[in-house]
Structures are given as structure tokens and as C-alpha cells.
Amino acid sequence: MPTLFDKIWDSHVVGEREDGRVLVYVDRNVIHDLHAPHAFAKLRQGGHGMRRPDLTVAVTDHMVDTRPDRTAASNPDGAPFLAATREGAGEFGLHMIGLDSPVQGIVHVVSPELGIALPGSVVACPDSHACTVGGIGALGLATGTTELVHVLATQTLALKRPKQMRITLDGVLPPGVTAKDLILFLIGHYGSAMARGHAVEFAGPVARALPVEGRLTLCNMITELGGRTGLVAPDETVFAWLEGRPCAPSGPALVAARAAWRDLATDADAVFDHDLRVDCSALEPQITWGIDPTHVIGVSGHVPDPADYPVAEREAVSRALEYMKLAAGSPIAGLPVDRVFIGSCTNARLSDLEAAAAMLDGRRVAPGVTAAIVPGSSAVKQEAERRGLDRLFIDAGFEWRASGCSLCAGVNGDEGRPGQRIVSTTNRNFAGRQGAGVMTHLASPAMAAAAALAGHIVDPRTGGGAG
Amino acid sequence: MRRFEPVTGVAALLDRDDIDTDQILPAANMRGAKIDYGAGLFANWRREPEFVLSQPRYARTRILVAGSNFGCGSTREHAAWALDGFGIRVILARGFGEVFRENCLRNALLPVTLAAEPHARLVAAVAAADGQQAFHVDLAAQRMTGPGDFSLDFDVAPVERVALLEGLDDIGLTLRFREAIAAHEAAQRQSRPWLQRMDPPGWNPRVAG
Numbered sequence: 001m002p003t004l005f006d007k008i009w010d011s012h013v014v015g016e017r018e019d020g021r022v023l024v025y026v027d028r029n030v031i032h033d034l035h036a037p038h039a040f041a042k043l044r045q046g047g048h049g050m051r052r053p054d055l056t057v058a059v060t061d062h063m064v065d066t067r068p069d070r071t072a073a074s075n076p077d078g079a080p081f082l083a084a085t086r087e088g089a090g091e092f093g094l095h096m097i098g099l100d101s102p103v104q105g106i107v108h109v110v111s112p113e114l115g116i117a118l119p120g121s122v123v124a125c126p127d128s129h130a131c132t133v134g135g136i137g138a139l140g141l142a143t144g145t146t147e148l149v150h151v152l153a154t155q156t157l158a159l160k161r162p163k164q165m166r167i168t169l170d171g172v173l174p175p176g177v178t179a180k181d182l183i184l185f186l187i188g189h190y191g192s193a194m195a196r197g198h199a200v201e202f203a204g205p206v207a208r209a210l211p212v213e214g215r216l217t218l219c220n221m222i223t224e225l226g227g228r229t230g231l232v233a234p235d236e237t238v239f240a241w242l243e244g245r246p247c248a249p250s251g252p253a254l255v256a257a258r259a260a261w262r263d264l265a266t267d268a269d270a271v272f273d274h275d276l277r278v279d280c281s282a283l284e285p286q287i288t289w290g291i292d293p294t295h296v297i298g299v300s301g302h303v304p305d306p307a308d309y310p311v312a313e314r315e316a317v318s319r320a321l322e323y324m325k326l327a328a329g330s331p332i333a334g335l336p337v338d339r340v341f342i343g344s345c346t347n348a349r350l351s352d353l354e355a356a357a358a359m360l361d362g363r364r365v366a367p368g369v370t371a372a373i374v375p376g377s378s379a380v381k382q383e384a385e386r387r388g389l390d391r392l393f394i395d396a397g398f399e400w401r402a403s404g405c406s407l408c409a410g411v412n413g414d415e416g417r418p419g420q421r422i423v424s425t426t427n428r429n430f431a432g433r434q435g436a437g438v439m440t441h442l443a444s445p446a447m448a449a450a451a452a453l454a455g456h457i458v459d460p461r462t463g464g465g466a467g
Numbered sequence: 468m469r470r471f472e473p474v475t476g477v478a479a480l481l482d483r484d485d486i487d488t489d490q491i492l493p494a495a496n497m498r499g500a501k502i503d504y505g506a507g508l509f510a511n512w513r514r515e516p517e518f519v520l521s522q523p524r525y526a527r528t529r530i531l532v533a534g535s536n537f538g539c540g541s542t543r544e545h546a547a548w549a550l551d552g553f554g555i556r557v558i559l560a561r562g563f564g565e566v567f568r569e570n571c572l573r574n575a576l577l578p579v580t581l582a583a584e585p586h587a588r589l590v591a592a593v594a595a596a597d598g599q600q601a602f603h604v605d606l607a608a609q610r611m612t613g614p615g616d617f618s619l620d621f622d623v624a625p626v627e628r629v630a631l632l633e634g635l636d637d638i639g640l641t642l643r644f645r646e647a648i649a650a651h652e653a654a655q656r657q658s659r660p661w662l663q664r665m666d667p668p669g670w671n672p673r674v675a676g
Contacts, residue, residue: 433494
């Protein structure tokens with residue numbers, strides 16, 4: 001009868017407050033340098049201690065410099081945030097993953113990679129992409145700063161129980177079509193508010209066939225569907241992926257944990273508030289054309305013409321086309337690009353870098369294009385270097401940078417120049433997100449690499465340098 | 468938390484859907500040690516003199532009216548701080564980003580979700596007032612009034628209404644469950660011990676592979 005979400009939620013309910021909010025126990029609290037300083041200040045102000053510093057990890061990602069020779073001081077805007085995060089971590093006694101750590105990286109990459117997030121666990125994180133860990137069957141819950149302080153003080157979140165939605169992904173993903181294309185397609189198809197107030201479960205053969213890193217990409221953008229959290233049921237693929245990771249259980253604890261994890265699935269007779277099915281067999285690589293993650297088309301498609309829309313929607317479409325300097329109805333392929341960014345919690349894991357590297361084939365970044373790779377974690381960077389990917393990228397004319405959020409969030413000062421067109425493996429294409437006047441096209445790592453080589457947007461299955 | 472008091476003041480119209488928190492407070496306005504969040508509110512849009520909040524008669528705006536999905540995107544609470552810093556206390560919209568809405572509630576800002584018809588009526592009234600006449604929002608009565616005989620009833624869930632009106636201390640409410648939290652931890656130590664302990668997050672050869 002219960003869904004996967006029910007099983008995790010119900011086993012974490014501590015009680016119901018008099019204001020009707022349910023207290024949900026938080027197993028892991030993963031925080032980062034943009035919000036930690038504010039939260040620590042509020043925690044001191046309120047005179048509250050930190051309940052479980054032993055289950056709390058602070059990561060530096062948003063405010064770090066990503067130049068290869070960086071230090072904690074080399075980004076003057078970020079330095080006070082890094083210092084305050086470290087100071088608070090020392091004061092409250094929580095785990096700190098700073099710039100000096102070999103496992104430093106983007107919070108949503110590090111959290112599953114180190115086994116901090118585990119199947120069936122509740123993971124709180126003050127960031128909208130907290131839902132990423134749904135890819136290993138952990139319930140990731142995004143918080144604001146005040147909510148974060150509540151978690152630090154009480155190890156719980158005070159929530160209203162969400163409704164539930166299942167999206168069954170039928171068929172088979174065609175070759176060259178990735179988890180990123182799939183989630184972009186779903187956002188374009190369903191819109192940015194469809195999962196509002198819902199926990200999402202991705203099910204079906206396509207979800208089950210995705211490798212763990214693809215599931216993390218899929219769940220990462222649940223927030224762009226309007227949802228706060230979501231899951232793929234964890235299976236043997238996930239259990240094998242987690243084995244031996246530093247914070248994951250081992251020995252007898254692992255045996256017990258696996259027995260419990262095998263029960264983490266939706267019962268056959270469970271009922272969802274919304275139960276949807278999508279056939280994925282005819283998908284092509286996807287890319288955004290506009291200034292909202294719902295502005296998605298296939299790479300063979302044409303940007304919309306406002307005249308084809310209901311009157312009420314025309315202004316928004318026109319505004320997006322104007323910002324993106326696109327002619328109504330023009331093809332997206334062939335559009336010249338200035339810059340390519342491969343990074344972020346969406347698409348900077350090892351398999352993402354491998355997919356980008358597979359496009360190179362001895363070619364070089366097109367003249368006039370700046371392209372950068374920012375690995376999702378320092379561990380990913382190190383492993384990529386062990387496999388020689390850094391040489392391939394550098395020889396092809398890409399910048400090979402250190403790990404951080406960089407140009408995705410843009411809060412560390414990495415941003416594009418006005419008028420630049422960027423193909424980016426990130427999750428948001430809002431106007432100005434990557435710098436005032438910057439035009440962002442969201443796509444997969446393969447599509448981004450292909451655009452860098454060709455100098456324009458191109459289908460990665462046939463393009464690359466040829467066009 | 469500050470109690471939510473009745474609000475009287477200028478209402479501004481931003482009748483657009485999907486205004487994300489990157490527009491409400493751009494990333495560039497989140498950097499640095501001492502930050503004036505109110506000054507960063509819609510910073511990129513306020514460069515344009517014709518933008519509503521750039522106009523002198525809207526400098527003391529207390530009430531904002533937007534379209535659907537207001538505050539989508541990044542969960543940065545700074546967006547709520549920016550609205551608050553500017554002096555805005557009430558946002559009425561067709562819908563809100565989920566965490567943004569929670570952030571408003573926790574900063575004594577009132578987010579009101581309206582259905583299409585009352586929203587259209589409000590948009591017309593705010594456009595007609597043109598920043599020259601004040602509106603009044605009374606949360607206890609769940610009513611907004613304005614120029615002429617404008618009157619709009621709205622609904623805020625009792626849970627949220629009480630928390631706002633009484634300025635309830637969120638952590639204080641939860642700490643009444645201190646024993647239940649400890650009991651949950653004790654039970655979990657038995658049933659799922661791997662969740663109650665965590666080895667330090669260091670490097671091992673498995674991490675990158």
C-alpha cells in the first residue's frame with residue numbers, strides 16, 4: 001500500500017506540532033558556504049546549540065575560486081564566506097570539507113559520492129537542488145536559511161506532507177540521448193509548476209536502466225519541475241555504487257542496511273495523487289532556447305513564433321526571444337556560441353566529463369569560443385586526471401578548472417559578459433543568471449562539447465566539429 | 468519572529484509569471500561582507516527608469532502584486548530579505564515557488580495566493596491606483612481594501628495565519644518535542660544504526676571510481 005516516499009517519510013515523523021506542521025527527522029544535514037555564515041550567526045543569536053554536529057557537514061562550493069591555483073583568499077568576494085564557514089564549523093564541531101580537502105566539491109555531488117546521503121535517509125540542504133540525492137533513493141529536502149537554523153538546532157524540519165506524483169518513464173532512451181535530455185524534455189513538456197507541492201517518484205524501465213549518475217541528473221532538476229523533492233527507488237545498482245564510500249556503512253552494518261534498503265520500493269497497489277506515463281523512445285537531444293527552464297526544444301527543432309501562442313502568452317514568448325536575440329521560428333541548430341560551460345551539480349560527474357571527452361576525437365575548440373570544464377568535485381577532478389581526460393580537454397583548447405559551483409550560480413564572481421551566448425550543462429537559464437545580458441542555453445555535456453568544437457549549436461550525435 | 472501587523476501603503480504591480488529569485492535578488496547582490504539586500508531588490512530591473520519600483524511614487528511600496536509562480540528558482544532566503552529590506556510586507560500572486568513561500572512566512576512577510584478572478588480584479592485596482600492611493604491589508608480579517616470601495620477577501624491557512632499574527636518562534640515550537648526527538652534517535656539507533664552515526668567525510672580510493 002505505501003509508496004516509497006511514504007516509507008521514508010513515515011519512518012522519520014517525530015510528531016505533529018500544534019500549528020499542524022509535521023516534524024520530520026533529518027539524518028544528514030549538508031550545508032554550504034553561501035548560507036552557512038548566515039545560519040551560524042542566527043544560531044548564535046538565538047542561543048541555540050547545534051543538536052547533531054556529528055551528522056552535519058559543511059562544504060565550500062558556491063563562493064570558491066575555480067582557477068587552478070586558487071586559495072581561500074584568491075576570490076576576495078568569497079573569502080569572508082569561506083572564513084566564516086570554517087570558523088563556525090570549528091566552533092560548533094561539525095565536519096568541514098574546505099578547499100584544503102581532497103574531497104571538496106559541489107554539495108550535491110559530494111553528498112552521494114562520499115556516502116553521506118544514503119538510501120532511505122532524509123538529507124536537508126539549504127539549496128534548491130537538494131533533490132539531487134533522490135537518485136540514490138535519499139529524500140533530499142531544500143531549505144531556506146531560517147529553516148536551516150531550525151534543522152541545526154532541532155535536527156528536524158517542520159513540514160506539511162506533500163502530495164505525491166509518479167512519472168513512469170516507458171520505453172528505451174535512444175543512443176546519444178541522456179538523462180539531461182530526458183529531464184529537460186519533461187520540464188518543457190509539463191512546465192515549471194506541475195510538481196508544485198508534490199514529491200515525485202521516477203519509475204519505469206528508463207529510470208531503472210539509468211546508471212546512478214544519470215539518476216542524480218534526473219532528480220537534480222525536479223526543482224525546475226516545481227517540486228521540492230523526488231526519488232528513484234534504490235536498487236542493486238545503487239547499493240554496488242555506494243559500497244566502500246567513506247561515510248557509507250560497512251561490515252555488519254552494511255548487511256543490515258542492505259536488508260532495509262531492499263524494502264525501499266513503492267508497493268504494487270500504492271495510489272498516487274497524480275500518476276503519469278511518458279514514452280521516451282522517440283526523444284532526441286534537448287536544449288533550451290529561452291529564459292526559463294521550460295523553454296525547451298529538440299535540437300532539430302525551431303524556436304517558437306509568438307503568433308502560434310494564445311494571446312495571453314505571446315508577450316512572455318516575445319520577451320524571451322528578444323532577450324535571447326532569436327528570430328521567431330528560426331532553427332536552433334547552427335546558432336553561433338561564444339562560450340561553453342561544462343560543470344554544476346547537474347552535469348559534472350565523471351561520466352559527464354567522459355561524455356564530453358568522447359566528442360573531442362582529436363578536434364579543437366572553435367576559434368573565438370571559450371570553453372571551460374569545472375569538475376563537480378575535487379575527487380572527480382583527480383580521477384579524471386588519472387584517466388588522462390584533463391590532457392584531452394586542455395589539448396583541445398578547453399580550460400581545466402578546480403571544482404565549485406562557478407558559472408552555474410555565479411555568486412563567486414564567475415560570470416559571462418553581456419551579449420555572450422553560452423551553452424551550459426547547468427540547470428537554470430533565467431535572464432541574467434550567468435551575468436547581466438548573458439544568453440544561456442541548457443544542454444547535456446555531449447551537446448555542450450559539440451557546440452564548443454563546432455562553434456555553434458549542433459546535434460552531438462552527428463555534429464561535433466564537422467558542421 | 469516579528470508579528471505581522473496590518474499594512475497600509477502603496478501597492479505595485481508586477482503582473483508577470485515565473486519571476487524567479489535571480490531577478491528578485493541577483494547573485495551579484497549577494498556578495499561581500501555587509502550587504503544592503505533592500506538595495507539589491509530587482510537590481511537589474513531597477514536600472515531601467517520605467518520599471519515600476521524605479522519610479523519615485525513607488526519608493527515606499529508595501530504591497531506587491533505578481534502573476535503565477537512568483538519566487539521560483541533558487542531557494543535563496545536573501546530574496547525574501549530583499550523584499551523585506553525594501554519595505555514590502557505583502558505579496559499577492561497567482562502562485563509561489565514553494566521554498567520562497569516558506570521563506571516569506573519565516574520572515575513575517577505575507578504571501579497570498581489568489582484565484583484568477585480576484586487576481587484580475589486586484590490587478591485592475593492596483594493599476595488604477597497608479598501608486599497614488601494606498602491599500603490596506605488586514606491578515607486577521609483576511610481582507611484587503613483600497614481606493615473607492617475596493618475590497619478583496621483572501622484565505623491564508625490557519626496554521627500560517629496564527630504563526631504570522633502571533634510571531635511564533637518556530638524553533639521554540641519544535642523544542643517542545645525535545646523528548647520525542649531524543650526518543651526517535653534512540654529508536655533509530657536500534658532499527659537503523661547506520662543513520663545515527665557517520666564516519667568523517669574523508670578521501671578513500673572508492674570516492675572517485
